[in-house]
Amino acid sequence: MLLAIDAGNTNVVFALVEPGSGGIRARWRIATDPRRTGDEYAVWITQLLGLEGLERSAIDKVIISTVVPRALHNLEVLSTKYFGVTPLVAGRAPVEWGMDLDVEEPQNLGADRAVNAIAAHALHEGDLIVVDFGTATTIDWIDYRGAYKGGIIAPGINLSLDALVNAAAKLPRIAIEAPVGNSVVGRNTVDQMNIGIYWGYVALIEGLIARMKAEIGRPAKVIATGGLAVLFEKHTLAFDAVEHDLTLRGLAMLAERVKG
Structure with missing residues (x-):
């Protein structure tokens, strides 16, 4: 199952995406705090997965999108340490945008x-x-x-x-x-x-x-x-x-x- 993480300036949204259908099984929000460690994220999300009747082992792919660069490292730690998965980072190889960005910057x-x-x-x-x-x-x-x-x-x-x-x-x-x-x-x-x-x-x-x-x-x-x-x-x-x-x-x- 895919764990999609969207780290915005106010909230970080986590979503469980069903394989094949792409349907969203669950979504959770937590306030964005670049100081929050991977360990803290793990305690929080493990409890939420339990409410869905799932173990951490159900997550076999993670993708992260962030507009808060300081938050990225701890989300990567969450993925590698607690899910055993090297996360994909949106916009970075191997998940480049694949579209024309027709702007100056x-x-x-x-x-x-x-x-x-x-x-x-x-x-x-x-x-x-x-x-x-x-x-x-x-x-x-x-x-x-x-x-x-x-x-x-x-x-x-x-x-x-x-x-x-x-x-x-x-x-x-x-x-x-x-x-x-x-x-x-x-x-x-x-x-x-x-x-x-x-x-x-x-x-x-x-x-x-x-x-x-x-x-x-x-x-x-x-x-x-x-x-x-x-x-x-x-x-x-x-x-x-x-x-x-x-x-x-x-x-x-x-x-x-x-x-x-």
């Missing part, structure tokens, strides 16, 4: 964005715009041939809220959620913040997608993914599809390319 493209592009092109036809809601929100264009053409990086909604609360002494910390009703005139401080953060972010996403579509000049399908996509999928018509496990599916596709 291809070496600086985040692994998560590259993996998303691979999965999106495999699952959908034509030009694609992939919106990934994470610590940062990224909006990427993959053309109809599967080439990565570039994109946008914007602050994630939680970063935007943190900046607002930290800079304004009297504003409270609030939970991010869709405002009740359609009014954009808040009657109290919390409602006004919620409206500004939520609908302001929806307007940002819709506006950037519209501008990117105009620049592409051809029909483009919009795919949403990322841990925060669930916040927006029911309150905007900008998305044609939501693929909650796009990064994990892309990792499984990359791992499948490597036999043995």
Whole structure:
């Protein structure tokens, strides 16, 4: 069984991928901490595997994608020491991207964005715009041939809220959620913040997608993914599809390319 690991800036996501079907049997999240050792990861994940009725020996392949370089070493230790497997690292031989990175600095493209592009092109036809809601929100264009053409990086909604609360002494910390009703005139401080953060972010996403579509000049399908996509999928018509496990599916596709 494949263990796919996606180490982001906020969370590390572990997923068990069924052999053959590529279906995800289980997924778990833990806060990203580059100081967390391979031994600590092992204690945590061994217990979770037990809840699935599995032993560590069930894992015979590991693939890692990370945008946090300092986290990679300890994840590699987890794989080699506790699963007895040399992990595959997305973007590094023998699992190079296998697609055209048509940008000025291809070496600086985040692994998560590259993996998303691979999965999106495999699952959908034509030009694609992939919106990934994470610590940062990224909006990427993959053309109809599967080439990565570039994109946008914007602050994630939680970063935007943190900046607002930290800079304004009297504003409270609030939970991010869709405002009740359609009014954009808040009657109290919390409602006004919620409206500004939520609908302001929806307007940002819709506006950037519209501008990117105009620049592409051809029909483009919009795919949403990322841990925060669930916040927006029911309150905007900008998305044609939501693929909650796009990064994990892309990792499984990359791992499948490597036999043995």
